Amino acid sequence: MREITYAEAVREAMCEELRRDENVFFMGEDIGVYGGAFGVSKGMLREFGAQRIRETPISETAFVGAGVGAALMGMRPIVELMFSDFISVCIDQIINQAAKLRFLFGGAVSVPMVLRTAAGGGTGAAAQHSQSLESLYTNIPGLKVVAPSTPYDAKGLLKSAIRDNNPVIFLEQKTLYRVKGAVPEAEYTLPLGLADIKRAGGDVSLITYGRMVQMCLDTAEKLAADGIDAEVLDLRSLSPLDADAILRSVKKTRRAVIVHEAAAFSGFGAEVAARIASDESLFCLKAPIKRVGAHYCPIPFSPALEGKVFPTPERIEAAVRECL
Amino acid sequence: MNEPTQARTDRAFLERLMEYMMLVRKFEEAVFSLFQQGKLHGTTHLCVGEEATGVGSVFALEPQDCILSTHRGHGQVLAKGVSAKDAMAEMLGREAGTNRGRGGSMHIADVSVNAFGVGGVIGASCPIACGVALSFKMRGEKDRVAAVFFGDGSSNEGAVHEAMNLAAAWRLPVLFLCTNNGYGMSTPLEKVVNDTDLTKRGQPYGIRSTEADGNDVLAVFEAVAEARAYILKEERPALVVEHTYRTSGHSKSDGNQYRTEEEIAHWLSVNPVARFAKVLLADGFSEADIAAIDARASAAIAEATAYAEACPYPEASPRDLEAETYSD
Numbered sequence: 242m243r244e245i246t247y248a249e250a251v252r253e254a255m256c257e258e259l260r261r262d263e264n265v266f267f268m269g270e271d272i273g274v275y276g277g278a279f280g281v282s283k284g285m286l287r288e289f290g291a292q293r294i295r296e297t298p299i300s301e302t303a304f305v306g307a308g309v310g311a312a313l314m315g316m317r318p319i320v321e322l323m324f325s326d327f328i329s330v331c332i333d334q335i336i337n338q339a340a341k342l343r344f345l346f347g348g349a350v351s352v353p354m355v356l357r358t359a360a361g362g363g364t365g366a367a368a369q370h371s372q373s374l375e376s377l378y379t380n381i382p383g384l385k386v387v388a389p390s391t392p393y394d395a396k397g398l399l400k401s402a403i404r405d406n407n408p409v410i411f412l413e414q415k416t417l418y419r420v421k422g423a424v425p426e427a428e429y430t431l432p433l434g435l436a437d438i439k440r441a442g443g444d445v446s447l448i449t450y451g452r453m454v455q456m457c458l459d460t461a462e463k464l465a466a467d468g469i470d471a472e473v474l475d476l477r478s479l480s481p482l483d484a485d486a487i488l489r490s491v492k493k494t495r496r497a498v499i500v501h502e503a504a505a506f507s508g509f510g511a512e513v514a515a516r517i518a519s520d521e522s523l524f525c526l527k528a529p530i531k532r533v534g535a536h537y538c539p540i541p542f543s544p545a546l547e548g549k550v551f552p553t554p555e556r557i558e559a560a561v562r563e564c565l
Numbered sequence: 566m567n568e569p570t571q572a573r574t575d576r577a578f579l580e581r582l583m584e585y586m587m588l589v590r591k592f593e594e595a596v597f598s599l600f601q602q603g604k605l606h607g608t609t610h611l612c613v614g615e616e617a618t619g620v621g622s623v624f625a626l627e628p629q630d631c632i633l634s635t636h637r638g639h640g641q642v643l644a645k646g647v648s649a650k651d652a653m654a655e656m657l658g659r660e661a662g663t664n665r666g667r668g669g670s671m672h673i674a675d676v677s678v679n680a681f682g683v684g685g686v687i688g689a690s691c692p693i694a695c696g697v698a699l700s701f702k703m704r705g706e707k708d709r710v711a712a713v714f715f716g717d718g719s720s721n722e723g724a725v726h727e728a729m730n731l732a733a734a735w736r737l738p739v740l741f742l743c744t745n746n747g748y749g750m751s752t753p754l755e756k757v758v759n760d761t762d763l764t765k766r767g768q769p770y771g772i773r774s775t776e777a778d779g780n781d782v783l784a785v786f787e788a789v790a791e792a793r794a795y796i797l798k799e800e801r802p803a804l805v806v807e808h809t810y811r812t813s814g815h816s817k818s819d820g821n822q823y824r825t826e827e828e829i830a831h832w833l834s835v836n837p838v839a840r841f842a843k844v845l846l847a848d849g850f851s852e853a854d855i856a857a858i859d860a861r862a863s864a865a866i867a868e869a870t871a872y873a874e875a876c877p878y879p880e881a882s883p884r885d886l887e888a889e890t891y892s893d
Binding site: 266292293295297298300302303304305306307308309310311312313314315316318333334337338343344345346347348349350351353382383385406407 | 631662663664665666667668672674675676681682685686689691692693694695696697698699700701703711723724727728730731734735886887889890891892893
């Protein structure tokens with residue numbers, strides 16, 4: 242099968258949906274000639290024109306809000322927020338408007354909007370361009386939250402997100418944009434809310450998503466050399482959450498290590514841990530549930546410091562060994 | 566109905582305008598009375614004294630136009646054609662309410678008449694109006710505007726300014742309607758801005774900005790009709806600032822400590838319903854004609870209130886509520 246990058250997979254998903262449905266359009270900062278801050282939308286302006294590939298002022302409240310309004314009228318906007326950290330300047334439109342209007346209006350409307358945004362660190366971009374803020378979104382009823390880890394998942398999930406009748410926060414991992422993976426030429430979609438076992442194993446469940454999936458897979462290979470058979474469960478979608486997949490995996494391996502790039506404290510892993518702990522699968526655990534996340538500080542700039550804050554293969558391995 | 570020059574001589578139109586002003590006034594009085602009787606839950610923001618802004622503005626729009634109302638929006642949505650019965654049922658949290666009891670006073674919405682009751686967070690409706698207008702533009706719907714209400718208080722919100730810039734830059738058919746009642750809750754406008762001329766909010770963005778006496782319903786109607794025509798002709802947004810006064814409190818908890826009784830008394834004396842009655846009397850309507858309009862409005866609100874009180878509360882379970890949070 243052909244291989245394309247994560248960025249190309251995202252672009253293909255958008256282009257296919259733009260061709261398929263005239264209600265789909267795309268807006269954001271510098272997405273035209275420049276091709277987006279990460280080159281995701283390169284060439285799209287040429288194919289679809291400036292009406293459907295709309296370059297916005299640096300004015301996130303205005304264009305995220307405009308996405309909400311257009312979605313209310315039955316359009317299907319894809320809105321790009323250049324860095325996920327910038328949710329801070331348009332959060333009202335996401336939390337109080339996009340997520341609420343369907344419910345507030347007694348179900349009379351829907352908000353079929355996708356907010357695509359580059360999340361995560363590892364790029365030396367410091368504290369305001371490196372965060373993983375998914376827990377801000379997952380605690381808001383009305384939003385769906387997706388965080389794909391491979392080009393294949395990114396394409397299939399984004400196509401579903403665009404067709405979904407709800408606001409979907411689509412967290413792209415900026416360090417993954419150049420990573421290649423197998424993506425079929427034929428059209429496909431992947432349902433939101435379905436986790437994926439990226440590596441089957443019997444001794445411990447590494448429950449993760451986003452950039453940490455590959456780190457968990459690498460760690461699993463290393464552990465395999467020592468005869469430890471780790472399963473890597475990629476959640477892919479945080480809301481809706483595939484809790485059944487988590488519980489199935491944990492019942493099988495009887496050990497759970499949750500890994501994410503966001504700060505461990507009050508991070509999404511707390512929800513995963515609570516799901517396990519409030520289920521009967523708690524009784525089959527052979528060890529306490531472990532969480533591996535970023536340390537509780539802003540992401541530092543210096544290359545000598547940044548790597549120390551995020552989870553590392555060593556920290557994941559150590560957490561696994563503590564469970565054995 | 567946006568032929569301003571003919572409006573002043575169209576008796577049926579003038580009568581309908583008065584009926585809606587009275588309907589709004591009586592709706593608000595009924596809501597206040599329900600509160601005093603302990604029958605109404607939560608809070609509400611009444612627009613007593615501001616009737617001409619909501620009614621006059623909306624009467625200058627066409628049915629296909631969308632409105633995005635404010636937290637003080639009862640008059641705006643009633644004028645747009647939301648039924649008083651459904652709106653009152655919403656006020657009382659009933660399943661038959663416009664929003665099935667999910668939204669309440671600040672969110673009364675009926676998309677079948679293009680009333681989008683967005684406004685719990687002030688100013689936030691303005692960017693959304695840009696998106697509504699963008700959908701008209703992209704679909705080539707050339708006889709439609711998105712009219713968004715906001716107040717003098719929200720005129721300092723970033724969302725309003727960002728929306729004005731976007732609407733102007735993209736030449737969107739957005740009609741910005743600023744209800745300037747002089748106070749952001751209890752804070753007088755002059756205390757929080759350097760310049761109280763709110764038409765200057767639109768001017769830097771190249772938005773044509775006009776103003777009207779917001780207690781003169783015909784002046785409001787004419788200014789808004791004219792702005793709507795400008796938007797469609799020039800394919801640019803417009804701003805109309807309507808100067809008025811809220812004689813009711815900010816919300817049910819308002820003790821009116823921030824303004825004098827004399828000030829309120831003055832504005833009660835120039836309230837838009839009474840003022841318009843004088844216009845009608847000078848225009849050939851009799852006292853009996855006006856009493857008849859008043860009686861019709863009273864009967865409609867009495868009927869709406871009785872209906873709403875008889876409607877059952879929603880029975881949705883927590884699981885149902887979770888399910889309806891998302892669209893299929």
